[in-house]
Amino acid sequence: MTRLRGRGISAVNYPTGMNLGGDPSQALIHATTTGNFVVTLSSVDLGQGLRTIMTQIAAEVLGVPPESVIIDTADTDTGPHCMGTFASRATHRIGNAIIMAATEARNALLDVAGEELEVAAADLETDGDGRIAVKGVPGKSISVLDAALAAHFKYGRTISGRGIYLKPRSYPDFETGAMDPDSCQAHACTIAEVEVDTETGEVRVLKLTSAYEIGRALNPMMVEQQIVGGSWMGMSHALYETTEPYYPDRAHGPVDFAEYLMPGPADIPQYDAVILERPSASGPFGAKGIGEMTANSPIPAIANAIFDACGVRIDELPITPEKLLRALDAAAVAPRR
Amino acid sequence: MSADITARIREDIFAAERAGVFRAVGRALPRIDARAHVSGSTRYYADRSFPGLLHVVMARSERHHALIGGIDLSAAEAVKGVVRILTHKDVPNNWYTILKLIGMGPDEEPVLAEDRVLYRGEPVAAVLAETADAAREAAGKVRIAYEDLPAVLDIEAAMLTDASAIKPHGSNLFIYDGRDHFHVHCGDTEAAFCEVEHILEHSYQSSPIEHAPVETTGAIAVPEPNGRYSIHSNTQAAFFTLDNAALILGVPFRHLRVIGGTVGGGFGGKVDVIVEPIAVLGAMRTGRPVKYAFSREEEMQVSSPRAAERIRIKDGVMADGRIIARDVRILVDAGAYSRHSPYGTIKAAAHMPGPYTVPNVTINAWCVYTNRTPSSAMRGFGVTIGDFAVEVQMDRIARLLGRDPFELRLQNAYRDGEMKPHRKKVEGAALVEVVQAAAERIGHSLPPEYRAMSSSRKG
Incomplete structure (x- = not known):
């Protein structure tokens, strides 16, 4: 038995938003009488944390604590239109719609606070912790709760806002391919370290090290979780998964998780990642989408690491033990290219 | 949740461009719904129960490419608990294409197969029954008479000029503005x-490659007293589902309401609009709530x-x-x-x-x-x-x-x-x-x- 180690790298970019644009999303925001803020959407949280990110964006713009933001989403009777959660678009599109809605709501809030404090709204600032204060005048402030109560019960005003974001549709020139497909590009470089067992053809991924540039990490912990989850999926694509193992032959299609193999807990490599931020001009606080791309860079990095380890190239995914053993056998009888 | 897993941000790179003071943005807040997810208390669409719920199981093509000589439903209809079996004749606008609303036509996919099937697993007849078991048993008893056609399975072979064209437009290639690529x-x-x-x-x-979500694709359509239909769905795109379902069913958009937003894994697999039109059609034809959810086998071999x-x-x-x-x-x-x-x-x-x-x-x-x-x-x-x-x-x-x-x-x-x-x-x-x-x-x-x-x- 021989276990050979190798290292491979890959560098990738990934577009944010639906290709060619034309994919709007909206947000509506209103304050309750007690100074909480309901963000109404029709957007879908796939488990990636959309509700949390949208809470943070709304809280940032409104200048209130995240705990006072309520996300009400995905009922088409109450929520305004959203194109959907795909194409690494949710943070960018919905985030921008929320910024627009929250800006309008914030202005309404500050107008009321200004009247209560008898100063111009432009002289006010929020502390992000539930208070609105007059800039440079210590002690002169009003709580968001009191401002909201006053708006509703004293002035008869709503504190609300409407937001939409659209990247206008680009229509490609079919002669040249000229087009504007994306809103911005995120970037990644991944280094895979693997061990190839030349007797069984099994590949063990030992470590995945990555650098991701995503504009702005709106929630660094969730960014890291995307990187970890995506790395796992990329490793699984590289080495395990297909619904047609002998494609294009339709035979032997797996029908359950006993046949459709994916890495288990014992197969998980060590992860390490650093995050870079180059804010995009169009993104909310500069953020770009990271949702999809984290599965991409590990695949070629692992393929290149396998070559580095054992000197054979497998150019067909997934790189199964069967393919690897056949290639190693072929390389043993043929001179190396 | 501890902050020690937070990835390191290289603040020294693009330092001038990334400058800014933020209070809520940039914080490592735990997911709002994390505790409910990991403790099993999150409510997904399938956690809702409705009295009188019917279950859909689809009878599917067993052939890669074939003409359908006939469909015999008699044995399936005789299964105890079967309420209704839908075929293409029941679908108001049976031909559709998912990107119709952004102008990427033409309509080229039937909701339920008509005179032919183009892949193994293509839906032919939807059985609605009192229980999932009865629906499954009956779906297995739908008799479809096939006349096999040559199957094109290799993409290079499909591109050859003498390849048999499996599509009605006479080519195996999508046409972009008059060009085949x-x-x-x-x-x-x-x-x-x-x-x-x-x-x-x-x-x-x-x-x-399969999306492999923990939660398979599914929806429950519920007739409402006001004549509308509520669709409890795990779609990734609520309005996309509503709009396409209304077009297929030939009903005003206002007759449908999609309720979702909590999904047990999508990865793109829940962007197609497959289960909702059938579930609503079943609810329209029976007046009862209808659930259509993919089995794991369907998720792996039939779902895109x-x-x-x-x-x-x-x-x-x-x-x-x-x-x-x-x-x-x-x-x-x-x-x-x-x-x-x-x-x-x-x-x-x-x-x-x-x-x-x-x-x-x-x-x-x-x-x-x-x-x-x-x-x-x-x-x-x-x-x-x-x-x-x-x-x-x-x-x-x-x-x-x-x-x-x-x-x-x-x-x-x-x-x-x-x-x-x-x-x-x-x-x-x-x-x-x-x-x-x-x-x-x-x-x-x-x-x-x-x-x-x-x-x-x-x-």
Whole structure:
């Protein structure tokens, strides 16, 4: 038995938003009488944390604590239109719609606070912790709760806002391919370290090290979780998964998780990642989408690491033990290219 | 949840551009719904119960490509608990295409098969029964008479001019504005190949991949007292589902309401609109709530996978490592129907030649129909397999020239102000910086001139 180690790298970019644009999303925001803020959407949280990110964006713009933001989403009777959660678009599109809605709501809030404090709204600032204060005048402030109560019960005003974001549709020139497909590009470089067992053809991924540039990490912990989850999926694509193992032959299609193999807990490599931020001009606080791309860079990095380890190239995914053993056998009888 | 897993942000890189003071943004807040998810108390669509709920199980094609001589429902209808069996005759607008609302026609997929089936697993008859078991038993007793046709399963074979055309428009290729493929070019690739030191040409292949969500695709349609229908769904796109379902069912958009937003894994697999129209149709025809959820087997073999792709890259490389010509041929296996593949094929072409500036590029991308499960959107749609091809190709170039693979990528990396083949100017590039940061992370030292490189200035 021989276990050979190798290292491979890959560098990738990934577009944010639906290709060619034309994919709007909206947000509506209103304050309750007690100074909480309901963000109404029709957007879908796939488990990636959309509700949390949208809470943070709304809280940032409104200048209130995240705990006072309520996300009400995905009922088409109450929520305004959203194109959907795909194409690494949710943070960018919905985030921008929320910024627009929250800006309008914030202005309404500050107008009321200004009247209560008898100063111009432009002289006010929020502390992000539930208070609105007059800039440079210590002690002169009003709580968001009191401002909201006053708006509703004293002035008869709503504190609300409407937001939409659209990247206008680009229509490609079919002669040249000229087009504007994306809103911005995120970037990644991944280094895979693997061990190839030349007797069984099994590949063990030992470590995945990555650098991701995503504009702005709106929630660094969730960014890291995307990187970890995506790395796992990329490793699984590289080495395990297909619904047609002998494609294009339709035979032997797996029908359950006993046949459709994916890495288990014992197969998980060590992860390490650093995050870079180059804010995009169009993104909310500069953020770009990271949702999809984290599965991409590990695949070629692992393929290149396998070559580095054992000197054979497998150019067909997934790189199964069967393919690897056949290639190693072929390389043993043929001179190396 | 502890903050110690928070990834390290390199605040020193792009320091001036990323400056700013934030209170809520940038915080490592735990997911609002994390506790409910991990404790099993989150309510998904299937956790709702409705009195009188009916269950759908689909009778499906057992053939890759065949004419349907007839459908015999008698044995299925005799199964105890069966309430109704729907065929194509029950579907008001049986022919549709998912991207109709953004103008990517034509209608080319039947909701339920009519005179023929184009893939194994294609839906033919929807059995509605009091229990899932009864529906399953009856679906197994739907007798479909087939007359087999030649199956086209290989994308290269499907493209041959004498290949039997499986689609009514007489070709196995999606037509883009009168052309059988999508094309992008810049510079003069052929002329550049005459000037280069090395030409590398390799092909890369992937097979279909399943989204493998924990929660399979599903929906429950409920007739409401006011004549509307509520759809409790795990769709990734609520209005997309509503609009397409209304078009298929021929009802005013206002008659439908989609309630969702909590999904047990999507990865692109819940962007197609497959289960909702049948569930609503069942509710319309029976007046009862109807649940249609994929079994695990259906999720794996019938639900759209990631397309298999075959990508050939031909590169012209100078002795110093500069790639001055790249010719890319992309074949996307759409399977039997379009779904989102014509869109994904354009995205694949828009992504090439990867994050590098190559002055002479030709990209030709074909969306090819075959007699297999239609492929559609999946995480990294149009890009994942292209990245595999480009980055293995880059490794080959580095080895051919005896170059450090980090340095080769830095040398060819795209920078601000450069032009993509699709004629959009690069802005906000950061490939150089992620390569430098990753190299640093593993202690791989780069020569000073490579460490000094930047995406925002030439050097």
